[in-house]
Amino acid sequence: MGDVWRAYDTVLDRPVAVKRIRQQSLTSPALAEEFVKRFQREARITARIQHPGVPQVYDAVLDGSHDRLFLVMELVDGVPLSAYVDPARPLPVSWAVAVAAQVSTVLSYAHEVPVIHRDLKPGNVLVARDGTVKVLDFGIAAILRTDVTKLTATGSPLGTYQYMAPEQVRGGRITPQTDLYALGCVLHELLGGRPLFTAPGEYQLMHQHINAAPTPLRQVRADVPPPLEELVLHLLRKAPEARPADTQEVYARLLPFLPQPGEAEPEAVGPTGRPDPTALFRRPYAPRERGGRQQGQDAAGSPSTASPALPPPVPAQAQADIDEAYEHFGALLEEERFSQAAEVLAEAIEPAARALGAENRKVLELRRNRAAIQLLGGDYRAALPEFEALADAYARVSGPTGANARECRAQAARCRAELGQVTDALSELQSVLAVVRAVDSDVSEEAVELRHDIGMLLLAQGRSAEALKVLEPLHEDLCMVLGPDDEMAVEIAGALALIRLDLDGPPA
Incomplete structure (x- = not known):
């Protein structure tokens, strides 16, 4: 599909890498x-991961005529990690751990953005001359999202089978724990x-990842x-939720095997001529803090009201401001500028709440649209508390079984699934589905989407028999109502x- 070239930036006087479409x-x-x-x-996904271990994106040239399609990126002078794996020459423990x-x-x-790599392997990890490790090809995550308007899309198996987690092999929902399994594969190999x-x-590799115990x-x-x-x-545990909670836990458990700040270079590293990845820990930096509450938001995920109150605008002015915000929001959405679109709505929410009331229909609609765009743009940590707060607000306004309350509960569950909280997500989705079945058809659009999400989450957890009971009748319903060529x-x-x-059974 493309080439990567070494090139030169004549303006800034530096070598760069140029990735272009053939x-x-x-x-x-x-x-x-x-x-x-x-x-x-x-380009956008890679640019959002602000870390020295991810090659920077300097520019994206997307010519409307399609004659020139290329990304200008940081040139990494390094060697793939796979080049250092040799059964005859074991790597020093401190080297592999670093x-x-x-x-x-x-x-x-990346997971804080959040972006899941999906194809972590030694060939996608470069070790630079100074020992800095660079993780390449986060673009796989972007390429999988071919339909950005589908909020609950799940990726079919894509990656390298030697490093694929069981849920990825099964084609189930991918979470940050999927990358942790691949990291376990890489560290075991090193x-x-x-x-x-x-x-x-x-097939045999798929079967082993699902069933075989690692040595x-x-x-x-x-x-x-x-x-x-x-x-x-x-x-390397088979169930995603049985693995470490997050990368911060993994980092903390690796620390005892790393050199302390101020220590000399380990003797086992220098004489071999390999770069020294332990150097960054002798001159340390640490992962970013765990995600918490965003500044300027209260526990409900709404904008803080700590700033001095302004005179409330007249309702006509409030409506004009809301209309202007939606117009700007729509233009940004067409360009897939999700973060900025969410900010535009956020700026309109507080003035509208002062003029119309915090639980006015138009105010709740603004908040729901903002949360939906945060979810669409992958900002699940910000969207989750807002959807939960909105579900409570809609329950007070129109009852806990109303359509808006149901939708917000389901969207909150989807955020939890994307963040790896699969058990809680499943429980909430099943609860919402029970309400939908009581008030609507089992083949309504809402019910179908919920049944799909539940089945795919069960599949990702390795609960194949339960997933079959959900997905088989859903497939029959879809074929009958929409035909076998329907996308879902x-x-x-x-x-x-x-x-x-039957990947859980004996190999063929």
Whole structure:
């Protein structure tokens, strides 16, 4: 699809990397438009991860004629991590742990955006000359989101089978814990000198990731400390929620095996000629703090009212301000500038609440649209408390079983699923579905979306039998109402095919 070239920025006098689309890949106007969108998403996603372990995006040239489509990025002078894996020459424990710790800090920043890498592997990790580890190809996350208007899209299996988590193999919902499993695979390979699992074909590898127990590292290499072996096995647990809570926990458990600030270079690193990834810990930096409440928001996720109250505008002026905000919001949405669109609505909410009342229909609609755009743009941590607060507000205004309250509860559950809180998400979605079934058809648009989400979450958790009971009748309903070529029907057919492969059973 594309090439990466070494180039030179003549204005700023520095070498750069240029990633460009091959003209022969643009076989139709529709495909060209799709590549432009994917390229733009890759540039935006990568640019949002502010960490030295992610190559910077300097510019994106997206020519309307499609003659020039390229990203200008930081040029990394480094070697892929895969080049250092050699069964005959084990890597020093401190070297491997320093690489894993650097990768975990990168993931902590990415997951805060939040972006899930989905294809973490030694070939996507470069070690620069100064020992800095760079994680490449976060663009995979962008490429998977081919339909940005679908808020609950799930990715079909995509990645490298040697490093794919069980839920990814099954085609279920991807969470930050998916990246933690891949990190466990990489660290096991660095310390053990060979991939976690090997097999002659993809099916056998898929089966091993779902069923086979990983070999404890101390059976391969006796000098691996027992707590480090325990951490790797924890990362490699089959169920996403059984793995470490987040990358901050992983980083904390790696720290005891890293050099302390001020220590000299480890003797095992220097003489080999390899870069020294432990240097950053002798001159340390740490992952960003865990996500918390945003400044300027109260516990309900609404803008703070600590600033001095202004005279309330007349209702006509309030309506004009709301109309202007929506007009600006719509223009930004067309350009997929989600963060800025959410800010535009946020600026309109507080004046409207003062003029019309905090639980006025128009004010709640502004807040709901802002939360929806935060969800659409991937800012699940900000959207979750707002949807929960809105569900409570709508319950007070129009009853807990009303359509708006149901929608906000479901959207809050989807945010929880994206943040890895799968058990809570499933419980809430099933609760909302029970209400929908009591007031509407089982094949209503709302019920179908809820049944789809529940089935895919069950599949991601490895609960294949339960997922089958949900997805099989849903597929039948979709085929009957919308036909087998419906987009969701096709997606569910693929999930059912994976279930029927019986990956949890003995290999074929």
